[in-house]
Amino acid sequence: MNQQSAAPVLIMTGVSKRFAGVQALKEVSLSAHAGEVLALMGENGAGKSTLLKVMTGNYIPDAGQIMIDGAPVHLTTPGDARRLGIRVVPQEPEIIPYVSVAENIYAGALPTRGRLFNRAALRARVAADIERSGFSGMIDPDQLGNTLSPAQRQIVEILRALSGPLRVLAFDEPTSSLSDHEADSLFRLIARLTDSGVAVIYVSHRMKEILRIATRVLVLRDGQTVGVRPARETSESELVRLMVGRDLSALYHRSARQPGAVVLSVDKISSADIHDVTFTVRSGEVVVLAGLVGAGRTELARAIIGDVPITAGQIRMDGKVLHLASPRDAVRAGLCLAPEERKAQALLMKRSVRDNISLAVLQSLSRWHIIRRGAERRLAAESVAALHIRTPSLEQEVATLSGGNQQKTVLARWLARQSRLMILDEPTRGVDVGAKADIYAIIDRLASAGAAILVISSELPEVLGLADRIVVMQHGTVSGTLDRADATEEKILSLAILERAA
Amino acid sequence: MMVPATEAVGAASIPAKRGALRRILDMLGVQNVSLLIALAVLVAFIGSQNSNFFYSSNIATVGTTVAIVGILAVIQTVVMLLGGLDISVSSQAGLTSVVSAMVFTASHSALAGIATAFVVGLATGLLNGVIIVYGRVNAVIATLATLAAYRGLANLISNGRAQGYVGVDQVFIFLARGTLAGIPVLIWILALVALVTQLLLHYTDIGRNIYAVGGNATAARLAGIPLNRYILGVYVLCGLVSALAGILLTARTGSGQPTSGSQGLELQCITAAALGGCSMQGGKGTIVGTILAVILLGVLQNGLIILDVNSFWQDIAQGALLVIAVVIQQRRSGARSVGLPA
Numbered sequence: 001m002n003q004q005s006a007a008p009v010l011i012m013t014g015v016s017k018r019f020a021g022v023q024a025l026k027e028v029s030l031s032a033h034a035g036e037v038l039a040l041m042g043e044n045g046a047g048k049s050t051l052l053k054v055m056t057g058n059y060i061p062d063a064g065q066i067m068i069d070g071a072p073v074h075l076t077t078p079g080d081a082r083r084l085g086i087r088v089v090p091q092e093p094e095i096i097p098y099v100s101v102a103e104n105i106y107a108g109a110l111p112t113r114g115r116l117f118n119r120a121a122l123r124a125r126v127a128a129d130i131e132r133s134g135f136s137g138m139i140d141p142d143q144l145g146n147t148l149s150p151a152q153r154q155i156v157e158i159l160r161a162l163s164g165p166l167r168v169l170a171f172d173e174p175t176s177s178l179s180d181h182e183a184d185s186l187f188r189l190i191a192r193l194t195d196s197g198v199a200v201i202y203v204s205h206r207m208k209e210i211l212r213i214a215t216r217v218l219v220l221r222d223g224q225t226v227g228v229r230p231a232r233e234t235s236e237s238e239l240v241r242l243m244v245g246r247d248l249s250a251l252y253h254r255s256a257r258q259p260g261a262v263v264l265s266v267d268k269i270s271s272a273d274i275h276d277v278t279f280t281v282r283s284g285e286v287v288v289l290a291g292l293v294g295a296g297r298t299e300l301a302r303a304i305i306g307d308v309p310i311t312a313g314q315i316r317m318d319g320k321v322l323h324l325a326s327p328r329d330a331v332r333a334g335l336c337l338a339p340e341e342r343k344a345q346a347l348l349m350k351r352s353v354r355d356n357i358s359l360a361v362l363q364s365l366s367r368w369h370i371i372r373r374g375a376e377r378r379l380a381a382e383s384v385a386a387l388h389i390r391t392p393s394l395e396q397e398v399a400t401l402s403g404g405n406q407q408k409t410v411l412a413r414w415l416a417r418q419s420r421l422m423i424l425d426e427p428t429r430g431v432d433v434g435a436k437a438d439i440y441a442i443i444d445r446l447a448s449a450g451a452a453i454l455v456i457s458s459e460l461p462e463v464l465g466l467a468d469r470i471v472v473m474q475h476g477t478v479s480g481t482l483d484r485a486d487a488t489e490e491k492i493l494s495l496a497i498l499e500r501a502a
Numbered sequence: 503m504m505v506p507a508t509e510a511v512g513a514a515s516i517p518a519k520r521g522a523l524r525r526i527l528d529m530l531g532v533q534n535v536s537l538l539i540a541l542a543v544l545v546a547f548i549g550s551q552n553s554n555f556f557y558s559s560n561i562a563t564v565g566t567t568v569a570i571v572g573i574l575a576v577i578q579t580v581v582m583l584l585g586g587l588d589i590s591v592s593s594q595a596g597l598t599s600v601v602s603a604m605v606f607t608a609s610h611s612a613l614a615g616i617a618t619a620f621v622v623g624l625a626t627g628l629l630n631g632v633i634i635v636y637g638r639v640n641a642v643i644a645t646l647a648t649l650a651a652y653r654g655l656a657n658l659i660s661n662g663r664a665q666g667y668v669g670v671d672q673v674f675i676f677l678a679r680g681t682l683a684g685i686p687v688l689i690w691i692l693a694l695v696a697l698v699t700q701l702l703l704h705y706t707d708i709g710r711n712i713y714a715v716g717g718n719a720t721a722a723r724l725a726g727i728p729l730n731r732y733i734l735g736v737y738v739l740c741g742l743v744s745a746l747a748g749i750l751l752t753a754r755t756g757s758g759q760p761t762s763g764s765q766g767l768e769l770q771c772i773t774a775a776a777l778g779g780c781s782m783q784g785g786k787g788t789i790v791g792t793i794l795a796v797i798l799l800g801v802l803q804n805g806l807i808i809l810d811v812n813s814f815w816q817d818i819a820q821g822a823l824l825v826i827a828v829v830i831q832q833r834r835s836g837a838r839s840v841g842l843p844a
Binding site for chain 2: 362413
């Protein structure tokens with residue numbers, strides 16, 4: 001991280017990548033020099049992960065050029081990038097359980113003698129690798145994959161990267177699962193790597209460590225480069241300012257509404273992944289849970305809905321304490337959750353729009369268990385009309401609809417149930433702009449009609465556009481609450497990422 | 503459908519009726535139309551080799567032989583819709599067959615025998631469900647284990663021999679050889695089981711929820727559907743229907759059979775359900791498809807006998823059909839050839 005050699009190892013120019021309706025990267029340029037640490041920052045969805053995936057050949061860009069040592073390359077598979085020495089240590093390391101560390105590292109390229117697996121050679125090689133990379137005493141070649149700590153799992157990924165040619169090594173939020181001590185070892189390794197001429201790319205939200213180890217900081221916003229700053233000449237506040245500042249206000253429509261009585265009151269609840277969370281949602285109010293991915297917002301939603309048990313605290317609905325053993329109890333009490341993974345967790349993909357809309361109200365549509373089909377069709381038709389679900393017919397298979405119309409189908413299901421409190425986890429993820437505006441309008445309409453709405457959103461403009469009140473989470477607990485009037489993107493982001501004074 | 507259309511009629515009618523044909527195709531589904539075509543081809547082939555095939559006595563034979571495997575295939579369809587599998591149906595049938603005959607022998611009451619068989623089926627089905635839900639055992643492994651255990655139990659209480667003689671009792675005679683409106687009672691029972699199941703699946707919230715649980719368990723859970731209750735309920739239902747199969751087995755053979763007559767039914771009913779369009783992952787399948795597949799398998803079996811083919815070929819044909827059915831299913835769902843299938 002000291003000297004910076006003249007020629008960049010990796011140059012990306014004008015890289016663009018578009019997914020159905022979403023411009024994930026727009027003419028992003030980047031250069032990584034041998035011996036430097038280039039930090040990548042940006043809020044959730046800014047395009048950091050997409051950029052890494054382009055770099056490693058997982059995504060093929062729609063436009064742009066990638067050069068290694070000045071020569072243009074075409075990365076069409078992860079193998080291409082690997083051969084050229086570009087490696088990523090993923091946020092969630094891929095570890096084979098019940099198999100030794102040594103075999104994990106060299107899986108697919110195990111040393112052999114004749115046709116036989118040469119265990120001794122493998123052990124010797126891995127022991128030498130560990131010694132050389134400075135991980136002595138931190139990991140044992142014979143340890144089994146399932147017994148590794150988060151830090152050790154990352155070491156395995158690093159050793160895998162070191163096992164081949166290595167020019168560029170990218171880390172995707174490496175310290176999110178590490179203790180301070182383990183993080184220090186990681187930083188020492190990064191220093192050694194840069195000393196040996198590797199270009200390190202470092203994706204993180206943690207300001208302090210970025211300012212400590214990075215040479216330069218590149219900030220992305222909405223898939224575009226908004227600035228590159230030398231780490232020595234920038235500050236936390238400048239970086240936060242660069243990361244925020246999108247204008248999507250035209251998408252939001254909000255009626256004047258007056259919040260009523262408290263519907264949901266969450267009082268000091270804890271579960272396996274969250275601790276001591278307190279907040280309320282009132283009738284006619286939209287509360288947005290903001291924070292980074294992994295801050296515990298989805299886990300909080302699952303605790304409220306009775307999907308995971310709470311270990312402490314109370315959840316009250318209209319003042320009455322709820323004892324929820326399962327989502328069934330929650331649904332009956334008037335709560336509902338539209339999960340983030342709508343295909344995997346919300347929709348019956350092979351069933352019709354009608355089936356999907358009526359799923360949570362079949363019992364009330366039935367008499368002696370016989371479904372009144374006319375009533376069911378009327379309900380579905382009314383929902384399709386009210387929510388502008390674009391579908392050729394009520395009998396259309398949900399899998400064939402667009403993301404936005406699928407999400408509206410999920411909303412229709414809970415509208416039919418007339419839930420008092422709706423939790424919407426990332427309701428506009430993977431939804432095109434037109435449908436986004438529709439979904440915002442639906443949320444506004446529901447709140448105006450007196451529902452209490454809790455939205456989980458990782459997009460700051462969306463948070464500001466929707467919320468009456470913003471609850472920001474960090475590390476499984478609430479780090480702050482902001483009223484609509486005095487919320488800004490900077491304040492939210494600060495509460496989400498800056499380490500609080502103890 | 504037993505008489506294949508001649509080529510001339512077929513060729514003339516197709517262009518004129520394209521609209522109607524399309525509608526029929528949409529209504530029946532590609533899967534069912536394929537089954538009907540396969541059935542027509544098979545019937546035409548067997549019939550052309552040996553015209554005895556078309557005797558009404560032979561058609562009645564096909565009907566009564568498929569009755570027992572048919573009701574098991576229907577209930578297997580329900581289990582598979584839920585995303586499960588029950589391999590133990592055949593030994594549940596064997597066990598209940600023995601029990602019904604032994605209780606009949608002891609009490610001289612057919613109803614007591616039948617009632618006890620149903621109680622036993624309820625218990626074995628419930629045990630399957632409890633092992634799967636509360637023991638967290640994969641459905642294939644759980645029912646493979648109880649397939650062996652229930653068969654062992656049947657052999658244990660019967661000493662491995664046929665039990666009692668029910669061929670003198672009017673109730674059992676009626677079940678095995680009686681007719682209503684000229685149609686064998688066995689076929690009526692199959693039709694009734696299929697009809698009730700079809701109504702359950704398509705016209706009740708229970709049936710819809712079964713499709714939901716099998717199609718997306720998380721979505722079903724978040725929608726407030728009690729998953730465990732449904733899984734336990736379906737396995738209990740499967741036990742009860744297996745008991746019905748066991749009772750019919752006793753009636754047909756005249757005595758309680760621990761293994762003979764029931765062994766292999768699990769393969770046949772799973773093959774029929776898969777051939778009929780049930781997805782191994784759950785959430786997809788129809789009773790109509792399963793019934794068509796049951797008839798197809800029955801005709802194939804009968805044809806092999808009529809054409810004097812070595813009976814060992816039947817097992818090979820069964821196994822091959824099961825594999826082919828699942829391969830077609832998986833390929834049509836667009837599964838990629840990477841690693842072990844889901």
